[in-house]
Amino acid sequence: MTRVAIIAAMPGELKPFLDANAKEGWTHEKRGNIHLWRLTWAGGHEWVAACAGAGVDAATRAFAEVEKDGAIDEAISIGWVGALTQQFTVGGAYEVSGVIDARTGERFPTSGVPAENPSANKPLLVTSPIVADEPEKRRLAAAYGAGLVDMEAAGVARLAEMRGIPFYCVKAVSDGVSDKLPDFNRFISDQGQFLLARFILFALIRPWHWPALIRMGENSKKAARGLRDRLLENLDETGATRKRNGYPNLKH
Numbered sequence: 001m002t003r004v005a006i007i008a009a010m011p012g013e014l015k016p017f018l019d020a021n022a023k024e025g026w027t028h029e030k031r032g033n034i035h036l037w038r039l040t041w042a043g044g045h046e047w048v049a050a051c052a053g054a055g056v057d058a059a060t061r062a063f064a065e066v067e068k069d070g071a072i073d074e075a076i077s078i079g080w081v082g083a084l085t086q087q088f089t090v091g092g093a094y095e096v097s098g099v100i101d102a103r104t105g106e107r108f109p110t111s112g113v114p115a116e117n118p119s120a121n122k123p124l125l126v127t128s129p130i131v132a133d134e135p136e137k138r139r140l141a142a143a144y145g146a147g148l149v150d151m152e153a154a155g156v157a158r159l160a161e162m163r164g165i166p167f168y169c170v171k172a173v174s175d176g177v178s179d180k181l182p183d184f185n186r187f188i189s190d191q192g193q194f195l196l197a198r199f200i201l202f203a204l205i206r207p208w209h210w211p212a213l214i215r216m217g218e219n220s221k222k223a224a225r226g227l228r229d230r231l232l233e234n235l236d237e238t239g240a241t242r243k244r245n246g247y248p249n250l251k252h
Helices: 011-020 056-067 134-144 153-163 196-204 207-234
Strands: 003-008 027-031 034-040 046-051 074-083 093-095 098-101 107-109 124-127 148-150 167-175
Touching: 003 011, 003 056, 011 034, 011 046, 011 074, 011 207, 034 056, 046 056, 056 153, 074 153, 074 207, 093 207, 098 153, 107 153, 124 134, 124 153, 148 167, 153 167, 167 207, 196 207
Parallel strands: 003 046, 003 074, 074 167, 098 124, 124 148
Antiparallel strands: 027 034, 034 046, 074 148, 093 167, 098 107
8 A cells, every 4th residue: 555645735736636536536624724635546545635835834734634644655745836947837747856945955856856957847946935026036046056936845855855755746837937926925824824815805906916817827727737637647547656667756
């Protein structure tokens, strides 16, 4: 039996993947601010998808909640990211070669992918403690040579390394490097929850933000579908992770 933890920040990142396997019978549970979905296959393999909000601390809580019900054999960090260069297209889904924690400088390679050789198909990702705007995106690209930025993956990677289990990371681009968006940081709570009602009130009286927000909404839906397709490529019909070269690994 293999127990695979799929850690995201927001339910919207997981929705197309969950819908694609709805007939298999996901069970859903909410513990505080943490959503958990479980799917057990006939071979005893189990997928557990979890989200607790934005940020490393929220990802850590989601991982810990999955562990309460049993040991994790493999961890996959998924979700929306910002592009740090024009090389990475909005809506595109990418297998990440390694994760860098911007707070500590720690580097975490993903299983089976050499982090020292990032490419257009397997970029480096940097985890930032804030939602990065255009100047911050360009700074992170220059400082780390990364192509993507998120807020959670380093937390999942660190826990996987501590437990000696395979770590994978698949991310999809919701916003480009030059996109002009509101400052989302002011709408994320200390617990990593997006304060939707407050944001809606903010946006309603600022129509100049509407076109960019509409584009981002459509791009996020496309990106979530890309995440679904990547996951379904790499988690086989028995519920196990596809294997190559004798060990679990995401396909290229």
